[in-house]
Amino acid sequence: xxxxxxxxxxxxxxxxxxxxxxxxxxxxxxxxxxxxxxxxxxxxxxxxxxxxxxxxxxxxxxxxxxxxxxxxx
Amino acid sequence: xxxxxxxxxxxxxxxxxxxxxxxxxxxxxxxxxxxxxxxxxxxxxxxxxxxxxxxxxxxxxxxxxxxxxxxxxxxxxxxxxxxxxxxxxxxxxxxxxxxxxxxxxxxxxxxxxxxxxxxxxxxxxxxxxxxxxxxxxxxxxxxxxxxxxxxxxxxxxxxxxxxxxxxxxxxxxxxxxxxxxxxxxxxxxxxxxxxxxxxxxxxxxxxxxxxxxxxxxxxxxxxxxxxxxxxxxxxxxxxxxxxxxxxxxxxxxxxxxxxxx
Numbered sequence: 001x002x003x004x005x006x007x008x009x010x011x012x013x014x015x016x017x018x019x020x021x022x023x024x025x026x027x028x029x030x031x032x033x034x035x036x037x038x039x040x041x042x043x044x045x046x047x048x049x050x051x052x053x054x055x056x057x058x059x060x061x062x063x064x065x066x067x068x069x070x071x072x073x
Numbered sequence: 074x075x076x077x078x079x080x081x082x083x084x085x086x087x088x089x090x091x092x093x094x095x096x097x098x099x100x101x102x103x104x105x106x107x108x109x110x111x112x113x114x115x116x117x118x119x120x121x122x123x124x125x126x127x128x129x130x131x132x133x134x135x136x137x138x139x140x141x142x143x144x145x146x147x148x149x150x151x152x153x154x155x156x157x158x159x160x161x162x163x164x165x166x167x168x169x170x171x172x173x174x175x176x177x178x179x180x181x182x183x184x185x186x187x188x189x190x191x192x193x194x195x196x197x198x199x200x201x202x203x204x205x206x207x208x209x210x211x212x213x214x215x216x217x218x219x220x221x222x223x224x225x226x227x228x229x230x231x232x233x234x235x236x237x238x239x240x241x242x243x244x245x246x247x248x249x250x251x252x253x254x255x256x257x258x259x260x261x262x263x264x265x266x267x268x269x270x271x272x273x274x275x276x277x278x279x280x281x282x283x284x285x286x287x288x289x290x291x292x293x294x295x296x297x298x299x300x301x302x303x304x305x306x307x308x309x310x311x312x313x314x315x316x317x318x319x320x321x322x323x324x325x326x327x328x329x330x331x332x333x334x
Contacts, residue, residue: 024329038093040134041096041098041099042245042302043096043098043121043241043243043244044096044134044135044137045328046328046329046331046332047328047329048301048327048328048329057092057093057134058092059134060132060133060134060135061126061134061135061136062126062128063126063127063128069092069134
C-alpha cells in the first residue's frame with residue numbers, strides 16, 4: 001500500500017484519495033502502480049481510461065472523493 | 074387473456090451486491106428476463122439512478138438503484154414472487170436488498186414519489202419514511218435480508234424513474250437491423266468511428282432521441298460519429314443517446330460525460 005501514498009492518505013484502515021472526484025490523471029497514475037486494481041462493472045466506471053482508481057471495484061465513493069477499501073477486505 | 078388486461082409496472086431493486094459479487098444492475102436484468110413470461114410481455118431498459126453519498130448511509134461503493142418497466146398480464150403476487158426468489162438466491166450475503174413494485178395503472182401521487190426520489194439524492198432518509206410513503210401510495214415495498222436498508226433506494230428509484238430526467242441506461246446499446254435482428258457491430262465496442270445520421274441511428278438502436286450535453290435535441294438529418302461503446306441516458310422520459318461536440322462534430326458521450334446522469 002506504500003506504493004499508493006503519493007495519491008492516498010491513510011485514515012485508520014482506510015486509504016483516502018487526495019485528489020477529489022475529478023482528477024482523472026492522478027486516478028490513473030495511482031491505479032497504474034497499484035497491485036490490487038480490479039475493474040468494477042462497466043456501468044459503474046466513469047473514466048474512459050480503463051486502469052484508473054475511479055473504475056476500480058475496490059473504491060468507495062465519498063462526498064468529497066473516494067476511499068480505497070482494499071485494506072478492509 | 075386479452076392484451077387489454079396487461080398492466081404496466083415499475084420494478085426497482087437496491088442494495089443487493091457487495092464487492093466482487095454480481096451487480097445490482099445485472100440482477101435487475103435477470104429479474105426482468107424471468108418476468109417476461111410470453112411474447113406479449115415487454116420489459117424496457119434497466120436504468121441506474123444515483124443516490125446520496127453520505128457517511129450515515131450504508132452503501133457498498135456507489136449507492137445506486139436499478140429500475141425497469143414491465144408490461145405483463147402477471148398479477149402482483151406472481152411478479153413479487155419471481156423477483157423475491159431471484160433476489161434471495163442472487164444477492165450477496167452481506168447485502169440489504171429492497172424491492173419496490175408500482176402498478177402504473179393504479180391511482181398514486183406521482184409528485185410525492187418524485188419528491189422522495191429527488192430527496193434521496195441529497196438527504197439521508199429512513200426506512201420508516203420509505204415504508205410510510207409506500208403504504209400511502211399502495212406500492213409493494215419489501216426487504217429481503219440484512220438490514221433491509223435497500224427499501225429506501227428501491228422506492229427512490231421508482232420516484233426517479235417517474236421523474237424521467239434521471240439516470241443512465243445499464244449496459245450498452247447495440248445497433249441492429251429491425252427486420253433481421255442482425256447486430257451490425259457485434260457486442261463489443263465500435264473500434265473505428267462511424268458516421269451515421271440521427272434518423273438511421275434511431276432506426277437501428279431503437280432509442281428515442283439524440284440529445285447534446287447542453288440539452289439540445291438533434292434533428293433527424295444531423296450526423297453523429299459513433300465510437301467505443303454506445304451508452305444511453307434517461308432524459309425527458311426518453312431513452313436517449315447523449316452526444317458532445319468535438320471539433321465541430323457530434324460524438325457519443327464519454328464515461329466522463331455520462332457520470333453526471
